[in-house]
Amino acid sequence: MAAKLTSPGWYRALLYTVLGVAFALGLSAGLRAIFNLDPVYAWQSWVTIALLMTPLFFLAGIGCFDYWWRWARGRKVVDDHADHGAHSWRDYFKVNTDHKVIGIQYICVSFFFMFVGGLMAMLVRAELAQPGRQFVDANTYNGLFSIHATLLIFLFVIPVFAGIANYVLPLMIGAPDMAFPRLNALSFWMLPLAGIIMLLSFLAPGGSFAAGWTAYAPLSVHQPLGATFFTVAVQFAGASSIATALNFLVTIITMRAPGMTFFRMPLLVWANFSTSLLVVIATPFIAASQFMVLLDRALGFNFFNPAGGGDVLMYQHIFWFYSHPAVYIMMLPGFGIISEVLATRARKPIFGYRMMAFSLLAIVVLGFTVWAHHMFVSGMQNWIRIPMMITTAIIAIPTGIKIFSWVATLWRGVLKMDTPMLWAVGFITMFTLGGISGVMLAMVPLDIHVSDTYFIVAHIHYVLFGGSMFTIFAGIYFWFPKMTGRMYNERLGKLHFWLTFVFFNLTFAPMHLIGVQGMPRRVYDYAQQFATWNLIISLSSFVLGLSSLIFLYNMIVSWRAGTRAVANPWRSLTIEWQVSSPPPIFNFDAIPSVVGGPYEYGVPGAVHAVFKGAEVPSPVPAGVDASPTPATEH
Amino acid sequence: MGEDTRRGSVTGRMWATLIAIGLVASAIGIALGLSIRWFPVAGSTIAHKIDTFWDVLIIVSVPIFVGVTTMVLFSIWRWRQRPGEELLDGPPIHGNTKLEVVWTTIPTIIIAGLCAYATILLLDIQSAPAKGTRIINVTGQQFAWTFSTVENGKKIQTNELYVPVGEPINFKVRSLDVIHDFWVPEWRLKVDAVPGITTGYSLTPSRVGNYQVVCAELCGLGHAFMRANVHVLPAAKYAAWVQKVTTPVGAAAVGAASNGSASVATLGKQLFVAGNPSTGTIACGTCHTMKAAATSSATGPNLDKALAHDPASAIKDSIVNPNTEVVPGYAKGVMPVNYGKTLNTQQLDALVAYIYKSVHRR
DSSP states (O other): OHHHHHSSSHHHHHHHHHHHHHHHHHHHHHHHHHTTOSOSSOHHHHHHHHHHHHHHHHHHHHTSSHHHHHHHTTOOOOOOOTTSSOSSGGGGGSOOOOHHHHHHHHHHHHHHHHHHHHHHHHHHHHHHTSSSOOSSOHHHHHHHHHHHHHIIIIIIIHHHHHHHHHHHHHHHTTOSSOSOHHHHHHHHHHHHHHHHHHHHGGGSTTOBOOSTTTTOTTHHHHSOTHHHHHHHHHHHHHHHHHHHHHHHHHHHHHOOOTTOOGGGSOHHHHHHHHHHHHHHHHHHHHHHHHHHHHHHHHHOOOTTOGGGTOOHHHHHHHHHHHHHHHHHHTTHHHHHHHHHHHHHHHTSOOTTHHHHHHHHHHHHHHHTTOGGGGGTTTTOOGGGHHHHHHHHHHTHHHHHHHHHHHHHHHTTSOBOOSHHHHHHHHHHHHHHHHHHHHHHHHSHHHHHHHTTBHHHHHHHHHHIIIIIIHHHHHHHHHHHHHHHSBOOOHHHHHHHHHHHHHHHHHHHHHHHHHHHHTOBSSOSOOOGGGHHHHHHHHHHHHHHHHHHHHHHHHHHHHHHHOOBOOSOTTOOOSGGGGSOSSOOTTSOSSOEEEOSOTTOTTSTTOOSEEEOGGGSOOOOOTTOTTSOOHHHHO | OHHHHHHSOOOHHHHHHHHHHHHHHHHHHHHHHHHSOOSOOOOBTTHHHHHHHHHHHHHHHHHHHHHHHHHHHHHHHHHBOOTTOTTOOOOOOOOOHHHHHHHHHHHHHHHHHHHHHHHHHHHHHTOOOOTTOEEEEEEEETTEEEEEEEETTEEEEESSEEEETTSOEEEEEEESSSOEEEEOGGGOOEEEEOBTSOEEEEEOBOSOEEEEEEEOSOOSTTGGGOEEEEEEEOHHHHHHHHHHHHSHHHHTHHHHHTTTOSOHHHHHHHHHHHOBTTTTBOOGGGTOEEGGGTEEOOSSOOHHHHTTTOOHHHHHHHHHSTTTSOOTTSOTTOSOSOHHHHSOHHHHHHHHHHHHHHHHOO
16 A cells, blocks of 8 residues: 555545645645734635645646656666556556557547536526526526636647647657657646646535636636636646647657658648647747736736726737637647548548648738737727738638638549548538638627627637537547547448538527627527527537537447457558557557658559668657667567 | 549539539528528618628628538539549649639638728728717626716716717716626627726617617626616607706705705615616616516516515615525526615615515505
């Protein structure tokens, strides 16, 4: 038992968690005693400090810092790769440095929060099925839609893309792992903690965090304790995101296989390169905004209190300087997935590959110049609305290039219309709608009327559900054979697509109309004139929710008992398909050498990469000497 | 040979059919888009301009969506993989510079046109109000609106908005606590009420009728109920209304009562119906139904029922500490908790006495 409590793992993690809570109590009470504050045992102060400290104790307990700590003290560190790779299902519940294990951990945890957040959406729709109060009060309702959005944005869309890329990207560029495997593990383990903190806010006295995922000050400052849970959870999700993005950038820049120039990289790699730039530059801004709210709440700072010299609009500027780029953080990796799926399924090179890559970079740059289009009615200076409208509309041009190029990729191909392909073409049409309503919203005179209405709710769901979510499903089905070594059930996959596609539209399309007609968002009661549409929307949303259970069933049953997958069931050219399914523990028995573009379908005898084994001089970028090449290890 | 024809390029006839389908589908889409009644009635002079802009956006958008969808569906119809083609690849087309220039240029032109239109329209909407424009101060607080203006040299404060039709109005919008948003959907304009600064807009109501101010920015538990009635009146009726509220009898009761000259009952009723915006006291009648005061809102409990058996002390407690005991079916935290602070003893007693008398009479 003593050994269990001193070695990395769940026992030590639980012990440290208890210590963390006790430490927070001691720190809170100690400081209050020193400064003569009454009462010494103030539970709000204790909880706030515990929220910040305990996750760090847990991470230490589970074993995220053991190697670094030993190394820092000058102790002998053994690179025996004991924490690398999964040999049983138990290894998925431990700190693991294998990017493939971490990828699966990311994806499973993200989908867990997707189902929890989705369930909250079902409760929101149940409450809205009829005017008047159905079964939750205003406080619970505000909490449900706030946590729904928070979970799906910070705990699902952003991390599930990081998970898919974690699994696929090192394989795609011919790398044995990510550049910093231990940092990768730490990034992952911060994620479930952020999600749990977010959910725990429902237990906070005064109810959960309920100021919307945008958490506008001063409302979020004045809320009960639940809002503190949000500000802290965002810090951990954000830190996880930043660390992963750094990891991707270093991996992509330094660990590409010989011969893989930037313009031979698959577009998924380009997409994650662009996304990681956005994350590294933008995410610190939301961290700052939430720390400012936390300081206002906990220590009486006046960042957002006009009576104390604070500035209310400042919150929105800092928040959106992150949260608009975050829209692209939630979209660009999906663009990458779609490009992979379409090229393989249409048996054609991606049309205009270079423009596809450049338009990603254009979106990165333009994405930082449009944040105030979320603030056209915020009361900021009037003149800034026109330049922000123009930059916003300009983003439609690179985005349009991508959509048209995908359509041109379909042209004259040999289109295999299986599940990933259905999601991909479904994405193209639905995302076009989301893009169009986006251009409409950029137009200030119209935006003034539809701001904060259901038109916005419709738009963001066309972009994040019809957009991001469809690409996520495409990617999960596409790489399922690679990740699990099994094939998914094609019929169930198609059923899942068609149910989702139809009921997605029935749920969200009418929201455009009731928004323009004047139904504001984030209300738990509404005028009688909107009753019919809301009932239709609610009923459709229930079917939409149920359709995700088909996906869940398909994934679980196929993972356990699907037919065995061959190494390359899709006859793809990219490197991840040239190794076994699932790949060997260190990815490659021989480092691949890249000799051509990634999508040379239709070119007779074209190959993207060859495996020449030890003859290929292996690149030794800075910092990877600790992870031995597979040749020396096995 | 048949295989080759099917997999080959698109014939001239096919192109013609494809373009025809695209045009017809676009026409149907546009007709459908324009026939839907999207907006509430146009209640201000700028409303129809925004509605027209929306129609233009529909006309531009539909063909883009139809174009993309038609091409996708056509490709699937013509080139989907059929049995026996499992090992076939498409032609290695890497791009086409001309085509890429075209689909960069056309959206650029569309975007430039829309931005120019929107800019001109926006400058029109936000053009500065003429000198002498009637100013109405709008103040938001959780969860009610207060409107104040000056007519004939006298200040008028109300919890419902009264405006004359056809005259420009400059709204100056403020907030006492968190961010709210001042929006009358029929007028098409909205702006946040931001603590610490004054925001606003100008417009001219063009249609007589009763509308609602809708709070459009999440402001807490009562957000969904933060509504206020808007009365757009013909000039004569507006003048009559001004006349009525500026005559000393009812309207000045709040101020006068502090001089001790008005009856307690008048003061109580006045507070119940109109509140006291200068101190941030929201009128009880904004949210509660009570027969004697002729108020009919259902946001809060019906006082004739909820308080029918309560002694005066309990009514007083419910006003000062609204969250201690909440009528089943209603949420805690919606009713303002500041009545104990904003009302002085005399006002509170007058209000309690008035409510007690009103709900207990047979």
